[in-house]
Amino acid sequence: MNVQPVNEEMRSAAQAALDRKTKPRGSLGRLEELAAQIAAIRGSVAPEPLRAAIVVAAADHGVAAEGVSAYPQEVTGQMLANFASGGAAVSVIARRTGAELVVVDVGVVTPSAVEGVRNARLGPGTANAAAGPAMTRAQALEAIRRGRELAEELSASGFSVVALGDMGIANTTAAAAICCALLERDPVDMAGPGTGLDEHGVAHKAQVITRMLEVNAVDASDPIGVLAALGGFELGLLAGLALATAEMQGVVVLDGFITSTAALVACRIEPHAAGYLVASHLSPEPGHAPLLYSLDLRPLLELGLRLGEGSGAALALPLLAAARDVLVDMATFDEAGVSDTGR
C-alpha cells in the first residue's frame, strides 16, 4: 500500500462549507484550516467525530553512554511504568481529553513488568551510534513494521487520529543526528538542551552528533539507512506508525522534536505522508522550528513545552475535535436565519 495524496477537493469543499456557517468568512483562522485539512485527510466534508489514540513509544539509546543527557538511562524504563500507571503528564492529559493512551516498549534497558505496557522490544536499547551503527538495517525495518502493525490495529479499532509520543533518554541526540543527516544541517544548529543540559552540555552533544555522522557516513537519500545508523527503535516504530496511519487516511498529530523527526523519516520514505501531519506545538528545542519548516508545517501551540512523551500532542487534541465540530455541527446562515452580508 502507498500513501495517497490528501483529498484536495474535500479541502476546498470543506472551506466552502465553512464559508456558509454563521460567522464572518475566515474568522476562525487556523481552526478553519485545520478543519479543512481533516476533511482532506478523511476524504469527507462531514467526517465522523474524531477518536484519538496517543502512542508513547519508549526505547533506550546506546549513545547515552557519551553523557548527552541530564538523566540516567534507567529513567526510560521507570517512566514507562509511570505512563502505564497513570502518573505521567501525558497520562493525566490523555485522561482529561478522553484519548486512549497506548504505551509501547520498543527496547528499554530496564523493562518494567507493569501491566499496560505493550511489548515491541527489539533489544535492550540501541548500540552507541557514536561508535558505529545504532542498529542493523533489519532492526530498523522491523521497528517500522511494528509501527505499521500498531497503526492497523488502531485503525481497525476505530481510531481516526493517532498522536505520536516518545520517551528515551538521549533521544534528542539521535533525533538531532537524523535531522542533520536528512536536512543537511550542522550539529551546532540542531543540538539543544533536551531535558536540561547547560551550555557546555549542549556543545558536547553537538560534538557527539558530529562523531555519530562521521563514524556512520550516512547517505541522505536512504532514510532507512539513516535511521538504522543513528537510531532509535522508538523513532523507527513512530515512523512506521505515521506511514501506515497516513495510508489509512488517519490524522497524525506530532508532538515535539523527536516525533517530528520520526515524521521526517516517514516523509522521506513516502512524501505524500506530509499532508496527514498536524504539528501540535513548537518546542524550544532549537532543531524543531527548522524541522517543521522543512515539512511545511505550522505548529498550533507555542507554550514552551519541552517534555515530549506526547504531552503537547495531547494538549492539541481538543483543537482537532473543535475544528471537526465547527465544520460539521455549526449552523449555516440559512439554517439559522442570520443575515449574511459580510464578505
Added chain:
Amino acid sequence: MNVQPVNEEMRSAAQAALDRKTKPRGSLGRLEELAAQIAAIRGSVAPEPLRAAIVVAAADHGVAAEGVSAYPQEVTGQMLANFASGGAAVSVIARRTGAELVVVDVGVVTPSAVEGVRNARLGPGTANAAAGPAMTRAQALEAIRRGRELAEELSASGFSVVALGDMGIANTTAAAAICCALLERDPVDMAGPGTGLDEHGVAHKAQVITRMLEVNAVDASDPIGVLAALGGFELGLLAGLALATAEMQGVVVLDGFITSTAALVACRIEPHAAGYLVASHLSPEPGHAPLLYSLDLRPLLELGLRLGEGSGAALALPLLAAARDVLVDMATFDEAGVSDTGR
C-alpha cells in the same frame, strides 16, 4: 467587597509542587505558569477540578448607524438565537468542552423569543456615541451590577471559571474607543477590520472613534464615565462579571478584543482584578496586542481567531483543565520511583 490580590504564596507552593512531578523542571512551560496562577487564584495548591461557564453577553450599539460594521444591526439578535439553539461556533465548542453556555441579552435592538436567552436588557441598544453619550452613568452602573449578580449566581452554582464572550454589531468600535480613552492611544492604532471591513472601512471607523472621543470629552481616570460615554451594555455586564468573579476567587478567561476591553474597565475599577485574568488568545484585531500588554497578559493561543462570542476562550478551556490536572494528579518522582537527577 473588594478584589483581593491573588495568593502569591500558593503560586510559589504550586511551582514547588510542579518541580517534584515526574518531568524535567519547567518542561511544561506556560502550562506550569497557568497551573501556578490557578493555584494563586483559587488559594489552593490542590484546587478542585475546574468547572467552567461561558457567558456570551449581547447588545446593540447606536454607533452602528455610522456604518462601522460589515453586518447590519439585526444580526446581533439573530445570533443570540443561534447561540441559544446551539448552532454558533461557541455553542459547538462549549458542548465539546463540557462548559455551560450562558447567553444574555443585555439590550439588542431586535430581541428573539428563543428559550435559553437570559433577559438583562437595559434598552434596545445604546445611543449613538458619535453624537453623545452611549448611555447614562446609571445604565453603566446597572450593567455592571447585573454582571456582578450573574457572577454570584455562577459561583453559587459551583463554577470556578468564567469565560467571557460577546456579541454586538459595532462593538469593536465601542471597545476601540474605550481603549483609546483609557490607554491614551490614537484611534488609528486601535481601529481594526472587526468582522471584515476593508481599508477604507477601517479608516472611516477611526474617524468615527475620533468623533466619539471629541463629542464625549471623557476622563481616563473615571472608567465608569468612559464606559457610559462610549458604550456598550454588554461591555458593562462583562466588566461587572469579571470584577465579581475575581472577588470570589474565580478564574476569568478573556476571549478577544471586546472582552479584554471589558476586563480593562474592570481593572481600572479594581486593579487587583488583573491577577485573575487569563488571556485565551491573541486576535489579529490591531488593538488587542497593546491592550493585553497593558494588562500584563500573554495569550495562550495565537490562531488568527477574530470571531468573538467567546469562541477563543472556549478553545482555551482544555488548557486550563490540563494545567490543573498536571498540578494535582501527576505523580511525583518519589511516588513513581523515578530517578530525579535533572536540575
